[in-house]
Structures are given as C-alpha cells and as structure tokens.
Amino acid sequence: MRTERADPRELLEAADGLLRLSNPDTAGLWPRASALLALEALETSLERLWDRQSLDFAGCSMRTQLICLRSYLEDAPLASRTSHAWSALSRACHHHAYELAPTAIELQSWFDVVRDLIGGSPSARG
Amino acid sequence: MDPGIRSLVLSRLEGDSSVDAGWSGLVLAALEGQEPLEAELSGGAAAGRVDAARGAPALAGAFLRSIDVEGFRGIGPRQTLELRPGPGLTLVVGRNGSGKSSLAEGLEVLLTGDSLRWRERAAVWREGWRNLHHPKASLRATFLVEGEHGPCVVSRRWEPEAAFEAAAAAAQIGGKPESELASLGWTTALRTHRPFLSYNELGSLLDEGPSKLYDALSSILGLEDLVEALGALQEARRSREKALKDATEARDHLVAHLREVDDERAGRVVAAVEGKDWDLGAVEESLSGGLGSGASSDAADVLRAIASLEPPDPARVAAAATEMRAAGKALLAAREGASARSRDAAALLEGALQFHASHGDGDCPVCGRKDALDKSWSKKQRDAAARLRDAAREADAVHERADAARRLWEGLVPLKPEAFARAAEVGLDLGPLVEALGSWVRAGSIAELPALADHIEKASGPLREAVVRLRDSARAALGRKEDAWRPAAVEVAAWLKAARDAMRGSLDLKRVKAAEAWFKKAASGIRDDRFAPIAEKAAGIWEHLRQQSHVELGRIQLTGEGTRRRVALDVTVDGVEGAALGVMSQGELHSLALSLFVPRATLAESPFRFIVIDDPVQSMDPARVDGLARVLETASADRQVVVFTHDDRLAEAVRRLDIPAEIVEVTRRDASVVELRRALDPVGRYLEDALAVAGTADLPASAAARVVPGLCRLGLEAACMEVVRRRRLGRGEPHAAVERALGEAESLVPLLALVLFDDAAREGDVVPRLEREAGKPLAGALAQVDAGTRDLKASAAVELVRQSSQLAAWIRGLS
Numbered sequence: 001m002r003t004e005r006a007d008p009r010e011l012l013e014a015a016d017g018l019l020r021l022s023n024p025d026t027a028g029l030w031p032r033a034s035a036l037l038a039l040e041a042l043e044t045s046l047e048r049l050w051d052r053q054s055l056d057f058a059g060c061s062m063r064t065q066l067i068c069l070r071s072y073l074e075d076a077p078l079a080s081r082t083s084h085a086w087s088a089l090s091r092a093c094h095h096h097a098y099e100l101a102p103t104a105i106e107l108q109s110w111f112d113v114v115r116d117l118i119g120g121s122p123s124a125r126g
Numbered sequence: 127m128d129p130g131i132r133s134l135v136l137s138r139l140e141g142d143s144s145v146d147a148g149w150s151g152l153v154l155a156a157l158e159g160q161e162p163l164e165a166e167l168s169g170g171a172a173a174g175r176v177d178a179a180r181g182a183p184a185l186a187g188a189f190l191r192s193i194d195v196e197g198f199r200g201i202g203p204r205q206t207l208e209l210r211p212g213p214g215l216t217l218v219v220g221r222n223g224s225g226k227s228s229l230a231e232g233l234e235v236l237l238t239g240d241s242l243r244w245r246e247r248a249a250v251w252r253e254g255w256r257n258l259h260h261p262k263a264s265l266r267a268t269f270l271v272e273g274e275h276g277p278c279v280v281s282r283r284w285e286p287e288a289a290f291e292a293a294a295a296a297a298q299i300g301g302k303p304e305s306e307l308a309s310l311g312w313t314t315a316l317r318t319h320r321p322f323l324s325y326n327e328l329g330s331l332l333d334e335g336p337s338k339l340y341d342a343l344s345s346i347l348g349l350e351d352l353v354e355a356l357g358a359l360q361e362a363r364r365s366r367e368k369a370l371k372d373a374t375e376a377r378d379h380l381v382a383h384l385r386e387v388d389d390e391r392a393g394r395v396v397a398a399v400e401g402k403d404w405d406l407g408a409v410e411e412s413l414s415g416g417l418g419s420g421a422s423s424d425a426a427d428v429l430r431a432i433a434s435l436e437p438p439d440p441a442r443v444a445a446a447a448t449e450m451r452a453a454g455k456a457l458l459a460a461r462e463g464a465s466a467r468s469r470d471a472a473a474l475l476e477g478a479l480q481f482h483a484s485h486g487d488g489d490c491p492v493c494g495r496k497d498a499l500d501k502s503w504s505k506k507q508r509d510a511a512a513r514l515r516d517a518a519r520e521a522d523a524v525h526e527r528a529d530a531a532r533r534l535w536e537g538l539v540p541l542k543p544e545a546f547a548r549a550a551e552v553g554l555d556l557g558p559l560v561e562a563l564g565s566w567v568r569a570g571s572i573a574e575l576p577a578l579a580d581h582i583e584k585a586s587g588p589l590r591e592a593v594v595r596l597r598d599s600a601r602a603a604l605g606r607k608e609d610a611w612r613p614a615a616v617e618v619a620a621w622l623k624a625a626r627d628a629m630r631g632s633l634d635l636k637r638v639k640a641a642e643a644w645f646k647k648a649a650s651g652i653r654d655d656r657f658a659p660i661a662e663k664a665a666g667i668w669e670h671l672r673q674q675s676h677v678e679l680g681r682i683q684l685t686g687e688g689t690r691r692r693v694a695l696d697v698t699v700d701g702v703e704g705a706a707l708g709v710m711s712q713g714e715l716h717s718l719a720l721s722l723f724v725p726r727a728t729l730a731e732s733p734f735r736f737i738v739i740d741d742p743v744q745s746m747d748p749a750r751v752d753g754l755a756r757v758l759e760t761a762s763a764d765r766q767v768v769v770f771t772h773d774d775r776l777a778e779a780v781r782r783l784d785i786p787a788e789i790v791e792v793t794r795r796d797a798s799v800v801e802l803r804r805a806l807d808p809v810g811r812y813l814e815d816a817l818a819v820a821g822t823a824d825l826p827a828s829a830a831a832r833v834v835p836g837l838c839r840l841g842l843e844a845a846c847m848e849v850v851r852r853r854r855l856g857r858g859e860p861h862a863a864v865e866r867a868l869g870e871a872e873s874l875v876p877l878l879a880l881v882l883f884d885d886a887a888r889e890g891d892v893v894p895r896l897e898r899e900a901g902k903p904l905a906g907a908l909a910q911v912d913a914g915t916r917d918l919k920a921s922a923a924v925e926l927v928r929q930s931s932q933l934a935a936w937i938r939g940l941s
Contacts, residue, residue, distance in 0.1 A: 059824035067815045068833045080784035084752070087782050 008048065008118050011041035016111060019104055031101035035092035038111055042086055045118045062086060078116055085113035131351045131652070132157055138648045145644065152641040153648075156355040156362075163358045167634050185299075185310045186733040187272030187861050189766050190233075191852075197263035197284075198235075199228035199255060200794065204264075207802055210788060211270045212851030212864070213735075215762035218770045219777050219805070220792030226770045227324075229792075230740040234322045236265040236282050237312070239295065253290075261286045263293075270855040276300025277856065280307060312733060319732035320723075324740040328719040329712070340691045343722065344684055349656070352649040359642040366631035366638065373621070373628035377404070380621050389611040390426060395618055399625075406629065409622055413615055425552045426607060431545035432554065432600035437593040438538045443586040446534040447579035453524070453531035454575030460524040468521075472514030475507050528575060535569045535582045539589060554599055562592035650685075657684055663725035670753040670760075671717035676700045677710055679718070693722075713746045717754075724757065728765050735861055736766040743776050755779040762787075764865075777805075786811065786844070809848065809938070812841035813931050820923035831918040838911045838930035839874050845934040846877040853884075853941070874912050881937060896933075904933045 015037035018030045046065060050057045053072060057065050066086060070079040089110055092102045102110075135157060139145050155166035189211035196204035200223065207229050209216055220226035234241050235255075256263055263284040268277045277300065282293045295307035344350070377399055384392040391412040398408040481491065482499045490498035541563075549556045566585045572578040661682040668679045680696030695718070697710070710718065720742055727737045739758075743751055755776060761767050769776065780787045788807035806814075816837035820830065847868055854864045871877045871886040880886045882895055896905040907929035918926070 055826045055829050056824075057826065057829070060822045061818075064819050064822040064825065067819050067837070068829050071829075071833045071836055084783050 006040075006044065008041040008045040008114070011037050011044065012111060012114055012118070015041065015107075019107060019111075031103075031107065032092060034107055035089050035102060035110075038107070038114055039086070039089040039093055042082070042089060042114045042117065045114065046082075049117070075116070078113070081113045082117055085110040131349075134652050135352075135355075135645075135648060138651070142644070142648075146640065149637040149641040149644075152359065152362075152637060153355075153645050156358040156641070156645065157351065159354070160358045160361060163362055167362065167638070185271045185274065185278065185312070188269040188278070188734050188736065189271075189855055189861070190736045190738075190768065191268040191270055191277060191856075193229055193233050194264070194266040194268075195229055195232040196265075197257045197260035198232050198265060199257060200225040201228045201232070202257050202260035205229075205802065207790065209766065209768060210807075210848055210852065211766065211855045212848075212861075213762055213764050213766055214808075215758050215780070215785065215787040216766070216768045217777050217780060217787055217789045218768065218792055218802075219774055219789060220770075220772065220794070222772045224772075224792045224794040226772070226792040227740055230322070230324065230738055230770045232265045233267055233738055234324075236267055236280060236295065237307070238316050239282075239291075255290050256284075263288075270858070271299070272855075272858055272860045274299050274858040276858070278310070280310070315733050319727055319729060319734060321727050321732070321734040321737045322740070323720070323723055323727065323737065323742070325716075325742065325744050328716045328723075328742065337689070337691050339693045339722075340684055340686075343657070343660070343693060343726065344653070344691075349649075349653055349684075352652060356642070356645055356649055359638060359645055363635065363638045363642055366628070366635050369624065369628040370632045370635075373625045376621050376624060380617060383617060384614055387610050387614045389607055389614070391611060392614055404625060404629070406622060406625060409618060409625075413619055413622065425548075426604065428545050428548045428552050429554075429600045429604045429607070431542050432549060433597060433604050435542065435593055435597045435600075436540055437590045437597065438586050440586070440590070443538055443582055446531075446538060447583050449534060450531040450575045450579035450582075453527045454579070456524040457528045457575065460521040468514040468517035472511050472518060475511040475514065479504060479507055479511060531575055532573070532578060535566070535578070538582070538586065539563075539566065539593070549596075552600075553603065554596060556596065559589075559592040559596050562589040565589075653684055657682075660722075660725045660729070664721040667721040667724055667757050667760075668718065670756045671721060671750055672714070672753070677714055679721070682722070713750060716742070716744075716746065717750060720754070720757070724761055728761055735764075736768060737761065738768045738770070740770045741772055742769065743771050743773065751775045752779045752783060755783050755785055759783075759785040759787075764861075781806075781811075808844040809841050809934050812837050812844060813927060813934065816841065816927045816930070817924070820920065820927050823920070825920060825923075827917050827919065830920065830923045831915045834918060834923045834926060835911045835914050838907075838927060841934055842908075842911060842930060842937065843874050843877055845937045846874070846881045849881050849937060849940055850877070874908070878908075878937075881940060900933065900936050904929055904936065907933055 015034040018034040018037070043062075046069070047057075049069075049072070050065075057068070060068075066079070066083045069082060070076060073079045088102070088106070092107075132154075135153065139150050139153060151166055152163060155163045190209050191211045192209060193207045194204060195201045195207075205225070207218065218226050218229065231241050264281065265283075266279060266281040268279050271278050279298045280295060281298075282295045284290075284293045296304040297307050297310050298304045344353070381396050381400060384396050394412045395409050398405040398412075478499075482488075482504050487497065487500040489496050546556060546559075562585070566582075566589045569578055569581050569585070572581055664682055665679055672679070676699050678698040678701075680698060681694075682696070683694045684691070685694045686692055720739075724737070727734070742754060746754065758767050758769060758780075771777070777789050779785075780789070786808040789805040791803045791805045793801050793803070816834050819825065819837065820834050850868060851864055854867070855861065867880065867886070868877070871880050875889045875892050876886040878892045878896075879888045882888075882892060893905050893908065896908060907926055910926055911930060
C-alpha cells in the first residue's frame with residue numbers, strides 16, 4: 001500500500017532550510033534531520049519518476065531501483081550520483097558508531113543530486 | 127640536454143628582437159654546460175658541440191601485467207598479482223600486515239633498487255627486507271610495452287644470505303637475451319615521472335619544504351637543464367665578478383705594501399694601478415728589471431753604474447809603469463846617442479853623394495884629399511848614409527813611444543762622471559775617491575817618464591782602494607734595495623697574473639650579464655608554460671579531493687631559483703588569502719600532495735602507463751575518499767591505476783559511485799603465506815547488478831526487459847575489451863591505437879568480432895562461431911542481450927544473467 005507522500009520539492013526546501021537556519025532549538029540536530037528530509041525527497045522523486053513511466057517498483061529494493069535508474073535517465077551520471085547520494089543519505093540517517101555526522105557542504109552536494117533528480121528527464125528510449 | 131628545451135630556448139632567442147648577437151651565443155653555449163660556455167667566452171668556437179644522446183630511448187607505453195614477489199618483506203612463498211594490462215582501476219585491498227604493501231614496495235625496489243619509504247629511516251628498516259619464513263628472495267614484474275612484441279620481464283634475484291644491495295636487476299624483452307635494467311631507458315623517468323606513490327611519500331613531500339617540492343615537480347618539466355644552464359651563466363658571471371673584486375682588493379693591499387717599499391719600481395707600480403684603470407703594461411715593465419728602461423736615470427741606475435766600476439788593475443798598472451820606464455830609458459839613450467849627429471851626418475853624406483853624382487869622381491872638396499871621391503867611395507858612403515838615416519828613424523820611434531807611455535795612466539781608471547755627479551743623491555760619499563783621483567790625475571803634469579811611473583805606482587794603490595770602497599758601498603746599497611724589492615716584486619707578479627685574468631674576464635662581464643638576464647626571464651617563461659597544464663590538472667584534482675575543506679587552492683606556481691626556489695601554493699582558507707600550508711590538516715596535505723603528483727605521474731611524456739599508489743586513504747575524511755575515488759576514476763580513463771589500500775573505504779566508495787574497477791583482496795595466513803583473491807571486476811560488477819535486478823520479486827516485466835539485458839551486454843562488452851587489450855598490448859601495439867580500435871567497434875557484436883577474428887568487420891561470423899564453440903544456448907543468449915527483448919519474465923531474466931556469465935567466462939578464457 002502506498003501512502004501519499006509530500007511533494008519532494010517541499011521536502012528538499014525544508015531540508016535546505018534546516019541547513020541554513022541557525023535555530024538554537026535545532027542545534028546539533030540539523031545534520032541528521034535534514035538528511036532524513038532529503039532522503040525522503042529523493043525516494044519520493046524516484047517514485048514519481050517511476051509513476052511517469054507507468055512502472056510499479058513498489059516492492060523492489062532500492063538497490064534494484066537504483067540499478068534500473070541507469071536505464072531510464074537521459075543523464076547517465078545522474079543515476080550514479082543518485083546512487084551515491086542515496087547511500088550517503090541513508091548512512092547519515094542511521095546511527096553508526098564512530099562516524100561523524102555529515103557536514104553542511106556534504107549535505108548540500110547531495111541536495112543538488114536530489115534537485116537534479118526532481119527536474120530530471122527520463123531517457124528518450126522510454 | 128633535452129632537445130625540446132633547447133629548441134624552446136632557440137625559438138625564444140629567434141623571436142626576441144632584444145636579443146643581441148654579442149651574447150646570444152653564450153645562451154646556447156650555457157645550455158651545453160660550463161665548459162662550452164667558457165670556451166665560447168674565450169672566443170674559441172666550442173669544438174663540435176655535442177647534442178649528447180642520452181643513452182638509449184626509453185621503452186614507452188608500459189602497462190603492468192603482473193608483479194611476482196617471493197621472500198620479500200611480508201611475503202613468503204611466491205605470490206603473483208595479475209593485473210589487467212590497459213587503462214583501468216585496480217584496488218588491492220588487504221588489512222594492515224596482509225602483505226599488500228610488500229607487493230607495492232616490491233615493484234618499487236625491483237625497478238629502482240631502493241624504496242623511498244626506507245631511505246630516510248634507520249637501518250633496521252632496511253635490514254628487515256628479507257622474509258623470515260622463506261630463504262629465497264626474488265622480485266619480478268612483467269610489462270607490456272608499446273612496439274615490443276612479447277612481454278618485458280624485469281627481475282631481481284637474491285642468493286640466500288645475500289645483502290639487499292647485492293641483487294642485480296635484469297630485463298628481458300620478448301624472450302630475447304637478458305640485459306641490464308638500464309637498457310630499458312627508464313632510469314631518468316623513474317625519477318622524473320615516478321609512477322609510485324606511498325603514504326609516507328605523500329606525507330613527506332610537503333613536509334620536506336618548498337624547495338624539495340620544487341625539485342620534485344620541476345624534474346618532470348625538464349627544467350633541470352634550464353637550471354643548469356642558468357647556473358653556468360651565473361657561475362661565469364660570479365667567477366668574473368669575484369676575480370675582479372679579489373684583484374681590486376688585492377690591489378689595495380699591494381699598494382699599501384708598496385708604499386712602504388723604498389724602491390722607485392714600487393712607486394712606478396703604485397702609479398700604474400692606483401687609479402680605476404690599471405696600466406698593467408707598466409707594471410710588467412717595472413717587474414722585468416727596469417735597468418735602462420726609463421728615460422730618467424733613477425737612483426738605482428746610478429747605483430748600478432757605480433757598482434759596476436772597475437778599480438785599476440795592479441797588473442796593468444805595473445805593466446804601464448814598466449813600459450814608461452822602458453820608454454824613458456829609450457828616450458834617454460836616443461838623446462845621448464848619435465841621434466842628431468846621425469841625422470846631420472846623413473844629410474852631409476847625402477849632400478856629398480849628390481855632389482859626386484853631379485860632378486863625378488874627384489878630390490874631396492872639404493879636406494882636399496886626392497881622388498877621394500870615386501865609385502867605391504860613393505858606394506860605401508851610400509850605405510853609411512842609409513845607416514845614418516835608420517839611426518835617425520829609431521830616434522823618432524823612441525820619441526813616439528815616450529809620448530804614448532806618458533798617456534798610459536789615463537786608461538787605467540774608467541771614470542763615470544755622470545754617475546759620479548749624482549752619487550751624493552743616492553747617499554754615496556765620493557770624497558776619498560775625489561782625493562785619490564786628485565793625486566792620480568797629477569800624472570798629467572809629470573813629463574819625465576820614470577817619475578810618472580813612480581807616480582802611478584804610488585797613486586794607484588789609494589785610488590784602487592777608493593774605487594773599491596765606493597763600488598762596494600754602491601753594491602751594498604743596491605743589495606738593500608733589491609732585498610726590499612724582491613718580495614714586493616713577487617707580490618706584484620702574483621697580483622699581475624690575477625689582474626690580467628680579471629681584466630680579461632671583466633671584458634666579458636657585460637655580455638654574460640646580458641645573457642643571464644635574458645635567460646632568467648626566458649627560463650621562467652618556459653617553466654610557467656610547461657607547468658601550466660600540471661597546475662591545472664592538480665587544481666582539478668584538488669577540487670575533487672577538497673570536498674568540505676575550507677581550503678581553496680588557487681594558482682600553483684614554481685617560483686624563485688637557487689636557494690629561494692619554492693612551489694607557491696595560492697591557498698585561501700574561508701576566503702582569506704595568503705594562508706600557509708600550516709593551516710591545512712594532515713589529510714588535506716596528503717590530498718594536496720596527491721593533487722600535485724597524480725598529474726606528474728600521468729604526463730604524456732612518461733614512458734609508464736601505470737601508476738601505483740600505496741595507501742592514499744589514510745587520514746582522509748570519508749567524503750574525501752569519495753573524491754579520491756573520482757580522481758582515480760578520471761586517471762584510470764587512460765592510465766592503469768593500481769591502488770593498494772588497507773581498509774575498504776575506498777573499495778566501498780568505488781562500488782557506491784559505480785566506478786568500474788577491479789578489486790583484489792589480499793589475505794595473509796601464517797608463515798607469510800599470502801593469498802590473492804579477485805573480489806570484483808567490471809565484468810562481474812555488471813553481471814552482479816544484473817542478477818540483483820533479475821532476482822527482485824515484483825519487478826515490472828518491462829523494466830526487467832530493459833535493464834537486465836543491458837547490464838548483461840555491458841558485462842560482455844567489458845569482457846571483450848579486457849581480452850582485446852590484453853592481446854593487442856601484448857603484441858606491442860600502441861595504447862592509443864588499441865583504444866581507437868575498441869572505440870570504433872561500437873557495440874557488442876563488432877567487439878566480439880574483434881575478439882574472435884581480430885577484425886571488427888566480421889560481425890556476420892560471430893554467431894556461427896559461437897554456436898560451434900560455445901554452444902547454441904550461449905549464442906542465443908547473445909542474441910537476446912544484443913537485441914533486447916520486449917518482455918522478460920523473472921525466471922528467464924535470471925537464466926539470461928546466468929548464460930551471460932558463462933559467455934563472459936568463455937570470452938575471458940580466450941587468449
């Protein structure tokens with residue numbers, strides 16, 4: 001069953017906002033929180049992309065989806081960047097001992113990937 | 127001499143209107159070295175300038191095929207790391223102590239005979255090179271080299287117990303007889319384009335200071351020749367400036383000394399060199415003695431004249447006195463004898479004879495004796511008259527002799543009136559001589575010869591004494607002068623030689639300076655031109671590696687020279703310019719070193735198509751590891767990049783970033799038994815991904831049809847490329863030609879045709895050959911993979927991946 005998810009752009013904006021805002025309430029919390037939002041944005045935009053192709057990947061693992069993405073994107077490097085951003089974001093969303101939270105600059109570079117993915121056009125072969 | 131550098135300098139010389147023919151030759155000579163430069167300066171055309179051929183040309187375009195290590199460091203029994211020749215990335219992953227670094231070090235030691243990571247360390251490091259568990263030690267590597275049919279094998283073997291330095295390296299190309307390692311022509315390139323880079327090295331590159339970094343970077347630019355040439359010019363200038371400076375300083379000392387020497391030659395030298403322009407000719411004249419040299423007669427000349435006075439010789443005085451007495455006696459005798467009478471009698475007789483001749487025989491007209499004058503009388507008296515005449519002539523001679531004897535004393539004492547006149551000036555007492563001479567010259571007024579003889583005998587003694595005394599005192603004065611002058615003269619002579627050289631050199635100085643100034647500018651221009659592409663590449667790499675670093679790297683420049691040479695890194699931290707390396711973290715420094723050295727090792731001029739990096743990941747932040755993976759990916763587009771790493775962060779980044787790479791795992795068991803296992807390569811990677819997708823439940827069928835065959839195709843293409851590269855590079859084909867052939871075979875079937883028939887055009891023969899040799903099912907899988915399918919059920923998709931894997935294995939098994 002699929003729940004209706006928020007708009008990926010809004011999610012990304014929220015993540016970005018967390019990054020830029022220096023709010024005492026969110027101090028120390030922002031890297032993981034914004035990573036969570038960005039991850040949500042990434043997965044949502046991927047879902048929308050599949051929807052536009054009328055493909056149902058609902059039950060498929062993210063690994064499979066990310067491999068398949070290479071065949072469906074005009075911009076091939078974007079597929080591998082998406083792969084990378086996804087694994088980096090999901091790593092940031094889980095607690096790993098001895099691993100530091102991502103920095104703002106790292107997060108920004110992953111946001112850029114999600115932003116590109118939202119605007120990404122599917123491959124002409126589709 | 128790098129001919130490239132020479133022609134760069136030449137074209138700058140030709141294109142520069144400010145270049146003067148007076149010194150442009152010096153620039154070219156300086157490029158040949160110090161000696162040719164000096165030869166050019168001394169005017170002699172450097173005899174046959176040699177554009178020295180620097181040994182054999184290097185074997186170019188070398189890829190690594192394998193590294194064999196036995197009994198070395200952490201590796202016991204022989205272990206071989208097989209590598210895929212050709213561009214691509216290989217990660218060799220193993221825990222610390224697994225022996226992977228021994229492979230990297232082994233290759234370095236094999237090729238260079240040393241290892242940078244030990245060089246600076248204590249002896250224990252060096253001594254531990256041998257593996258304790260294995261007595262035999264050997265290193266071997268196989269390369270595929272462009273233009274060489276058959277592999278090139280380099281080996282180094284040690285006898286048991288042999289010392290580290292005792293192994294000689296040998297090279298063997300395509301089964302030809304072994305030769306020295308140097309015959310490959312890699313010696314220089316191993317230094318300038320060092321294809322190895324270890325963690326330690328990365329750290330030390332920046333630690334050792336900016337001049338070391340400069341050297342390491344400039345060596346690849348071929349700038350050593352420029353530095354040497356500039357050095358030759360500088361040396362030519364400095365040696366001349368120094369000679370001039372030394373000569374001037376020595377002149378000051380000399381003048382100070384000479385002023386203390388009481389000798390007019392010293393005065394003359396001082397006058398000649400006191401000013402700015404030295405009259406070295408006059409100095410030399412003063413040295414060469416100076417007697418009779420000057421128009422003016424100096425004190426020394428007066429002294430020398432007096433010193434050479436001859437006192438009257440007693441023997442000659444005695445002889446003169448004897449002659450005087452003899453002449454006097456003869457005169458006396460002549461006076462007392464019939465001298466006058468003889469003359470008168472002769473006249474009388476001659477008159478009588480005349481009378482007889484006129485008047486004939488008859489009586490004597492004087493005494494009247496009868497018939498006294500007749501023929502017999504005439505005859506007799508004629509003889510008497512002749513005798514009388516003779517007697518008279520003798521008297522004449524005696525008179526002449528007396529006159530001569532009277533003058534004899536004058537020649538006994540050679541006088542030098544002009545020297546005597548100045549004797550007082552030079553401090554000589556002429557008094558005794560004047561007195562002695564006064565009595566001596568009284569001889570002139572003595573007419574009687576015996577008295578004169580007595581006089582000279584008496585006066586010659588005191589005169590002799592006076593002359594000797596005067597002469598000796600002149601000689602002594604002269605000796606004192608010479609004693610004072612001689613050391614000064616030696617000093618002047620030594621200075622004169624140096625001054626001559628300095629003067630000659632100073633004439634060249636202007637030309638040398640002009641050449642140097644021009645060359646300095648030209649060299650830095652060439653340096654900048656040559657370094658620009660490296661700096662650009664380095665900046666690009668740094669962009670990847672810096673990730674979240676606040677350090678921004680601007681222009682990288684090689685600047686300064688000599689002891690002030692350095693690499694200027696235009697580093698900006700958080701927008702603040704002029705920051706030093708000190709603000710960078712260890713990880714950042716390593717990244718910076720990598721940024722600079724990957725471009726160096728991958729320059730087109732390098733004969734090596736491989737780079738080996740040992741443990742670049744240490745002390746890197748996770749984000750930077752991703753950047754590193756990207757850098758390695760870029761480098762591996764046209765280079766064989768082999769990276770040894772102790773943790774799996776890099777391998778993980780490579781997987782995650784989807785970078786085609788081969789991963790080899792190294793594990794070490796007891797007793798140094800090291801095992802290598804191929805963990806993943808691009809072929810396996812694609813096929814694994816294909817299997818992951820095919821095995822996904824609920825996969826949309828259209829997606830499976832689109833994705834799975836595509837991934838299988840990529841896997842098979844990678845397998846084909848691997849075989850083609852191995853085969854063609856092994857035949858010595860140029861790397862670029864191989865890549866071009868691969869690029870032209872655009873899809874799977876032409877690639878297979880290239881694999882099977884060495885001819886991409888024979889596409890039609892591929893399937894029949896596959897059916898025959900690999901079997902119909904695999905040939906069928908090829909068709910599916912190549913053409914794609916509309917629909918692919920999950921089970922069929924898995925089967926397609928399985929068959930593709932078999933086909934890939936079959937392809938890779940082809941030679």
